Each structure stands twice: as C-alpha cells, then as structure tokens.
Amino acid sequence: MSSIRNIVILTGAGISAESGLKTFRAEDGLWENHPVEQVATPEGFARDPDLVQRFYDERRANVLAAQPNAAHESLGRLEAEFDGEVLLVTQNIDDLHERGGARNTLHMHGEVLSAWCRACDVRHKWEGTLRDGPDCPACGKASMRPDIVWFGEMPYQMDRIFAAIAQADLFVSIGTSGAVYPAAGFVQEANRAGARTLELNLERSAGSHFFDETRLGPASELVPEWVEELLADSPT
Numbered sequence: 001m002s003s004i005r006n007i008v009i010l011t012g013a014g015i016s017a018e019s020g021l022k023t024f025r026a027e028d029g030l031w032e033n034h035p036v037e038q039v040a041t042p043e044g045f046a047r048d049p050d051l052v053q054r055f056y057d058e059r060r061a062n063v064l065a066a067q068p069n070a071a072h073e074s075l076g077r078l079e080a081e082f083d084g085e086v087l088l089v090t091q092n093i094d095d096l097h098e099r100g101g102a103r104n105t106l107h108m109h110g111e112v113l114s115a116w117c118r119a120c121d122v123r124h125k126w127e128g129t130l131r132d133g134p135d136c137p138a139c140g141k142a143s144m145r146p147d148i149v150w151f152g153e154m155p156y157q158m159d160r161i162f163a164a165i166a167q168a169d170l171f172v173s174i175g176t177s178g179a180v181y182p183a184a185g186f187v188q189e190a191n192r193a194g195a196r197t198l199e200l201n202l203e204r205s206a207g208s209h210f211f212d213e214t215r216l217g218p219a220s221e222l223v224p225e226w227v228e229e230l231l232a233d234s235p236t
Contacts, residue, residue: 004084004170005085005169006084006085006164006167006168006169006170007085007086007087007170007171007172008089008170008172008186009075009086009088009089009172009173009174010172010173010174010186011089011090011091011092011173011174011175011176012173012174012175012183013092013175013177014175014176014202015069015071015072015092015096015219015223016066016072016094016096018071018218018220019066019068019069019072019094019096020062020066021063021066032055032058037151039051040148041150041151042150042152042153044150045145045150053129053130053146054131056112057131059093060113060127063093063094063095063112064113064127066096068096068097069096069219070224071174071219071222071224072097072099072100074223074226074227074228075088075097075223075227076097076101077101077227077231078227078230079103079104080101082230082231084234087106088102088104088106089106089161089164089186090105090107090108090109091108091109091176091183093107093109093112093148094111094112106161107156108149108155108156108157108183109148109149110148110156112147113125113126113127114126115130115145115146116144116146116147117139117141117144118144119143120138120139120141122138124137124138124144126147158182161186165193165195168190168193169195170198171195171197171198173199173205173207174199174219174223175200175202176201176205178205178206178207184207187207187211191210197210197213198211198213198214199211199214200214200215200217201214201215202219204216
C-alpha cells in the first residue's frame, strides 16, 4: 500500500449507528417514524414547516448527546498521521467525524448543526431550536431552515468530490447502503480512475460487486483495524 498517496473515504449512516444515531431511512420508508417525504423534501417543509423544524430540532439534540466511536476516532487518526491526502466525504448530517478528530470533512448532505437563511444565503453554526422562527444573525429575517440537503435538492460540492475521486489511489466506502445516488456511483467513478476500492460494511451493499475488496463487520472494529494496517504499511 506504500504507493497510496490520495485517499477518498465515503461514510454513511452505518458509521454513526454505533454511536446511537439511527440510520436515515429504514426499509419501510420511514425516518424516526415519519415518511421521508414529510420531513426530508422541500414540499414537506412548505406544507408543514413547524413539523419539519420540530423534527430537526430533535435530530440536533440527538447529535449533541451522541459521542464519536472508535471508527470516527480512527479516521481522525488516519488524517493526522497519513503521509498523503485524505478527503472524508460523509452522507451523515452529524458532527461526529469532526469530534473524532477529522478536519478535512465534506458533508454532501448538509449538517444538522447548521442553519441556512433562505433570504441572504448565509449559513450559521446552530445548536438551538429553529422551531420558533429565529431571525437570521446576518440579515435579520426569519427565513432560517435546517442546512440539510433534502430529496430533490443537489448535494453539496459535487465538483470537488468528483475531482478528488479522479485523483484518488484508494476509494473506501464505510457504512453505506450503496443504494442512494449520487453517492452510490462514486465507486464506479473510482474504478474508472484506476483507484483501488475497498468496502467496510456490516453487510454487503447494493454495490458490493463494484469493489475490489469487501470486509464485513461493525465499523467500530473494521475501521480501526484497517487504519492500523494502512499506517503500518505507509512510508514514514
């Protein structure tokens, strides 16, 4: 593995599940007992903004109460100790990667601890409620919504993600279902770029056959083992 210089890592809900945060979407189409169309679409927000704001207030509180696990901390260690470039792309809206030590993290689906003002297009770090319609600290208008990419909206920084994958020597997918695009297509982009590909997951994903290697088990066990292996083989 000494030839690996650029790593792109994609993480999904499986890496945070061991910290007590539920996966985004169950097989029954519900998220925390709500139809996803009700709480994760622009149409749902337009129809019942109070419900959506209350829903994300609860998610925000859950994230603040959660703690990073060994998988998050190992990826933070990898970024700090690897003699090369590591870009962490997460589908998760929590901040557990950052609290686990990661600094080069891209939240393609937004962040629950961020609020977006639709009036002035400014984003603010946000740990409190949005339920009572607070004014935007920048423009003073009550136009704040969760800074979350909902179904029907474009994920953040896609150009940067695809550019990084095109330069990657290794693409790693951790704790993802491989069923939601565009993230589900990243492994095929990595294959076209000639990168080695590795899947770490509790069970085989919908795209397992696209990976060079799949390792199955809990993220809190697989990720530390893989990071230890990679760092041991890296040049000092």
